[in-house]
Amino acid sequence: MRHTPRPASGMLGILGGMGPLATADFYRRLVERTPAGSDQAHLPVVLWADPAVPDRTAALLGEGPSPVPALVEGARRLRDAGASCLAVPCNTAHAYVEQLSRATGVEVLDMVGAALEAAARRVPGAGRVGVLATRGTRLAGLYERAGERLGLDVVQVPEPVQREYVDPAIRAVKGGADLAGPERWLAVAAASLRERGARVAVAACTELPLISGAAARVLPLVDSTDALAEAAVARLWRPGEAIRTVVRTG
Amino acid sequence: MRHTPRPASGMLGILGGMGPLATADFYRRLVERTPAGSDQAHLPVVLWADPAVPDRTAALLGEGPSPVPALVEGARRLRDAGASCLAVPCNTAHAYVEQLSRATGVEVLDMVGAALEAAARRVPGAGRVGVLATRGTRLAGLYERAGERLGLDVVQVPEPVQREYVDPAIRAVKGGADLAGPERWLAVAAASLRERGARVAVAACTELPLISGAAARVLPLVDSTDALAEAAVARLWRPGEAIRTVVRTG
Structure with a gap:
């Protein structure tokens, strides 16, 4: 054989x-x-x-x-x-x-393009997609550039929300801390995206699906993984x- | 760097x-x-x-x-x-x-030796360890030979129990069938090992942990994975x- x-x-x-x-x-x-x-x-x-x-x-x-x-x-x-x-x-x-x-x-x-396409399919005609990501992903403009290619408007959380809610939430997951607080912080971040006009968001860090339950009740949430x-x-x-x-x- | x-x-x-x-x-x-x-x-x-x-x-x-x-x-x-x-x-x-x-x-x-050692640690002095395995694992005598090396008496389920309970349970997991029946079948198999004098058993197929809940209430069960x-x-x-x-x- x-x-x-x-x-x-x-x-x-x-x-x-x-x-x-x-x-x-x-x-x-x-x-x-x-x-x-x-x-x-x-x-x-x-x-x-x-x-x-x-x-x-x-x-x-x-x-x-x-x-x-x-x-x-x-x-x-x-x-x-x-x-x-x-x-x-x-x-x-x-x-x-x-x-x-x-x-x-x-x-x-x-993965970035695939996540944005999934967000566009999840809420057809959404136009503006929010992103919950690490500071590195933001700085590199990964979702913004992919959004331009795909004709989607990408919005990030305001800097103070990144600093006080998203960054500590990601650190808490990596450190294996109690996750009830981080789950609430991510919901606050999702609400700030909704205020900025996003009608769907991407959990754009592979640690976030573990704490995205409350955020997904604020805004439809797509998982990049x-x-x-x-x-x-x-x-x-x-x-x-x-x-x-x-x-x-x- | x-x-x-x-x-x-x-x-x-x-x-x-x-x-x-x-x-x-x-x-x-x-x-x-x-x-x-x-x-x-x-x-x-x-x-x-x-x-x-x-x-x-x-x-x-x-x-x-x-x-x-x-x-x-x-x-x-x-x-x-x-x-x-x-x-x-x-x-x-x-x-x-x-x-x-x-x-x-x-x-x-x-994995076979590691699972038997884990069973011996789980129930110290058990002496006789039961095995729930595929027909291939049985035929090859894998657990029996490892048991000899480790000074443990290994016992398998009777042939009719293998044919009517263990084989169909493994097939059901691989086929993605409803698992309530297979879970009961595995408990029957665990009971037959207890009758043969086993005081602890090994779930010696990587499909079995998915249906071992009821069997683990019959006999302490160690997971080979x-x-x-x-x-x-x-x-x-x-x-x-x-x-x-x-x-x-x-």
């Missing part, structure tokens, strides 16, 4: 570890969203999780070392193991996905289908 | 896909059981999931192709990506772990610690 390790549609490479629990969460959602009728029909996956990748927000703020060497090394290992398409389950790391695609020659799924899982399934399980949310080389 | 991709304690390779959901479940438990105070302190992990690996039980029954070529290919890719130790979250695939270690020169964690996650943490996060549950080369 000749074993064929890769189907024609290719293999998904997951560049993870940012953080480890968000990576495990993404992988589980990917399996759950794959419309496979048996174990054997699921996507082939190779995953690289080096949790020592330097903090992305600290690097974008100029307060820490660049994560690029570690990210490029991981992406190259995934390519060498056979990955034909990469998923990076960390919104802030999307500041570097063009570099990753150039360094490896492998296409990278665009889910959007990335759906983009991966669309790309590899239905390879014939057109998809805009891919960063291609060069 | 020089980036160091691997800490001194090495990198865990996960040979997954058998099935995909069990692999995602194992990875999540690994992260949750790692005593890391920050993202950066977690274990580096590389994971290979080729769900097309032929069914292990069918192969052991002589009714299907061998999974060995696919398993060896996956193990080699993990070694080439830098794995210093392999975890295989599928009990039945442990019929082949010596071959995998020989083919790659990399040590493989022994948890035992493998704990063995991986012991091996890589505390590398100085002695550990018996590793299959070494040659």
